[in-house]
Amino acid sequence: xxxxxxxxFMRVLRVQHHEVMGDVAKLLGxxxxxxxxxxxxxxxxxxxxxxxxxxxxxxxxxxxxxMKMAAENxxxxxxxxxxxxxxxxxxxxxxxxxxxxxxxxxxxKKIMALLKRSGNN
Amino acid sequence: xxxxxKPLSRITIRQISKYVRRIFGLNESEPFPVLEILxxxxxxxxxxxxxxxxxxxxxxxxxxxxxxxPEGGFMIxxxxxxxxxxxxxxxxxxxxxxxxxxxxxxLFYLGYTPISTRTLAKDEEIPAYCSVEWQAxxxxxxxxxxxxxxxxxxxxxxxxxxxxxEASAKYRVKQxxxxx
Numbered sequence: 001x002x003x004x005x006x007x008x009f010m011r012v013l014r015v016q017h018h019e020v021m022g023d024v025a026k027l028l029g030x031x032x033x034x035x036x037x038x039x040x041x042x043x044x045x046x047x048x049x050x051x052x053x054x055x056x057x058x059x060x061x062x063x064x065x066x067m068k069m070a071a072e073n074x075x076x077x078x079x080x081x082x083x084x085x086x087x088x089x090x091x092x093x094x095x096x097x098x099x100x101x102x103x104x105x106x107x108x109k110k111i112m113a114l115l116k117r118s119g120n121n
Numbered sequence: 122x123x124x125x126x127k128p129l130s131r132i133t134i135r136q137i138s139k140y141v142r143r144i145f146g147l148n149e150s151e152p153f154p155v156l157e158i159l160x161x162x163x164x165x166x167x168x169x170x171x172x173x174x175x176x177x178x179x180x181x182x183x184x185x186x187x188x189x190x191p192e193g194g195f196m197i198x199x200x201x202x203x204x205x206x207x208x209x210x211x212x213x214x215x216x217x218x219x220x221x222x223x224x225x226x227x228l229f230y231l232g233y234t235p236i237s238t239r240t241l242a243k244d245e246e247i248p249a250y251c252s253v254e255w256q257a258x259x260x261x262x263x264x265x266x267x268x269x270x271x272x273x274x275x276x277x278x279x280x281x282x283x284x285x286x287e288a289s290a291k292y293r294v295k296q297x298x299x300x301x
Contacts, residue, residue, distance in 0.1 A: 007170075011160055011163060011164065012164070014160055015160050015161055015164060018157060020157055020159070020160055020208065021173065021208075022156065022205070022209070031201065032173040032201055032204050032205060032208070033174055033178075033201050035173075036173040036174070037172075040172050
């Protein structure tokens with residue numbers, strides 16, 4: 001378990017504004033363990049947080065982009081919409097999802113590079 | 122659980138506390154803002170993180186704890202009751218528990234690491250000045266009630282200026298009496 005990019009982003013914001021985790025939990029209307037779990041990568045960053053955080057800290061467009069990028073890098077779950085997919089597409093997607101956990105970082109990077117090269121990422 | 126470390130006297134801990142205040146940009150007499158310092162500890166002491174846990178995620182007899190991470194740095198885990206009690210109600214004992222864990226991180230970085238992890242025999246005791254727990258407790262006391270700024274102060278006055286427990290304030294006053 002390690003602190004995420006989003007967690008780091010939020011911590012720096014808090015320190016700059018002399019705030020603490022409790023202030024942000026109150027601002028977002030969530031419990032401190034929930035916010036902590038998001039910052040530590042146990043849970044994904046809810047999309048509806050972005051506007052509230054941007055408004056509260058008066059973030060510039062660049063900073064908002066940085067926040068969203070940090071949140072994206074911190075994701076530990078992805079949602080795939082399969083409702084309009086063919087059966088074989090669903091099967092392939094689930095196959096990937098099932099095998100993802102067993103792949104080490106090096107292998108994953110190589111697969112990603114191959115996918116990129118083939119234009120199928 | 123306690124561990125033995127390099128010896129450290131109360132006087133040296135007092136000196137260290139002054140440097141720690143300087144590291145966090147505090148003067149020698151202002152209150153120690155524990156929750157803000159918790160955030161900044163994670164920036165200043167690289168690799169250190171904290172995690173507020175649901176109460177049932179930590180053992181019943183643990184309020185907060187701190188342990189070294191395999192990749193370096195420390196993880197401070199705090200029960201929700203403790204963090205929220207400190208944040209929403211300024212609970213003095215809870216602020217002290219959190220500060221105590223911060224002190225473990227600081228002392229570890231300064232080299233006061235456990236030098237023996239063996240279990241102590243039943244009748245064996247670690248001398249206070251060599252105890253990881255005593256050192257963290259003492260540093261916590263010095264940070265939350267700065268010694269020089271509180272010379273001659275009464276318990277009530279200390280508690281009005283600093284968010285500490287009555288027991289801590291009484292202990293500080295007792296140190297003045299001992300000196301006389």
